[in-house]
Amino acid sequence: xxQVEQSPPDLILxxxxxxxxxxxxxxxxxxxxxxxxxxxxxxxxxxxIPSGTKQNGRLSATTVATERYSLLxxxxxxxxxxxxxxxxxxxxxxxxxxxxxxxxxxxxxxx
Amino acid sequence: xxxxxxxxxxLVMGMTNKKSLKCEQHMGHRAMYWYKQKAxxxxxxxxxxxxxxxxxxxxxxxxxxxxxxxxxLLNLHLHALQPEDSALYLCASSQVMQxxxxxxxxxxxxxxx
Numbered sequence: 001x002x003q004v005e006q007s008p009p010d011l012i013l014x015x016x017x018x019x020x021x022x023x024x025x026x027x028x029x030x031x032x033x034x035x036x037x038x039x040x041x042x043x044x045x046x047x048x049i050p051s052g053t054k055q056n057g058r059l060s061a062t063t064v065a066t067e068r069y070s071l072l073x074x075x076x077x078x079x080x081x082x083x084x085x086x087x088x089x090x091x092x093x094x095x096x097x098x099x100x101x102x103x104x105x106x107x108x109x110x111x
Numbered sequence: 112x113x114x115x116x117x118x119x120x121x122l123v124m125g126m127t128n129k130k131s132l133k134c135e136q137h138m139g140h141r142a143m144y145w146y147k148q149k150a151x152x153x154x155x156x157x158x159x160x161x162x163x164x165x166x167x168x169x170x171x172x173x174x175x176x177x178x179x180x181x182x183x184l185l186n187l188h189l190h191a192l193q194p195e196d197s198a199l200y201l202c203a204s205s206q207v208m209q210x211x212x213x214x215x216x217x218x219x220x221x222x223x224x
Contacts, residue, residue, distance in 0.1 A: 030210060031210065031211075033212065033213060035215075040217070041148075041199050041217065041218045041220070042215070042217045042218070043154070043201065043203075043215035043218075044215075045212055045213060045214060045215070048211075048212040084151075086153055086154075088153075088213075090210055095166075095167065096166065096167070097210050098156070098167075099156070099213065101153035101154060102153065103152075103153060104153055106151075
């Protein structure tokens with residue numbers, strides 16, 4: 001099946017710093033989503049981005065489907081950005097579509 | 112309204128108990144999901160309902176029984192669980208099965224004693 005790899009696995013930032021998270025996938029996909037899970041467990045959909053670039057405030061994401069990767073940029077990081085960032089891709093299986101998650105990047109932003 | 116509501120937020124149950132988790136969405140989504148998440152791991156798919164019919168069961172033990180009474184509601188009935196079933200249980204919904212943007216509820220933290 002498709003493999004989804006995220007890097008780095010862990011990241012510690014000082015408040016105000018910028019960072020880039022990467023998601024590589026091993027096969028062609030129908031779409032890609034980025035999620036943020038806060039320390040209380042809530043998973044928030046940040047971007048639905050099968051290709052191209054999107055921006056939402058301090059966050060932006062770029063997916064290059066032909067090269068099988070996506071990047072999530074966090075600028076001017078804040079302590080509230082802490083948590084786990086997951087990318088997830090949709091691939092087509094025999095029974096239909098399946099969403100496959102990467103292992104996540106654990107981000108800690110220090111004040 | 113882009114919210115998926117789950118109840119209860121926390122649940123402690125014994126191995127002989129029967130309990131139910133509930134999930135509700137009013138976004139008009141036709142696909143609803145149950146995920147299980149262990150600490151420091153990504154969510155694992157358990158069940159998918161598409162247009163109120165069970166579409167995917169990821170070989171989940173029968174002690175977990177899903178139910179979709181209507182297009183807005185999703186339940187997960189629990190019976191005779193094991194301590195290793197303790198986890199965060201997440202409900203999610205999307206317009207179309209696993210192809211569109213996925214919205215998650217805040218989850219139920221389940222502890223089985």
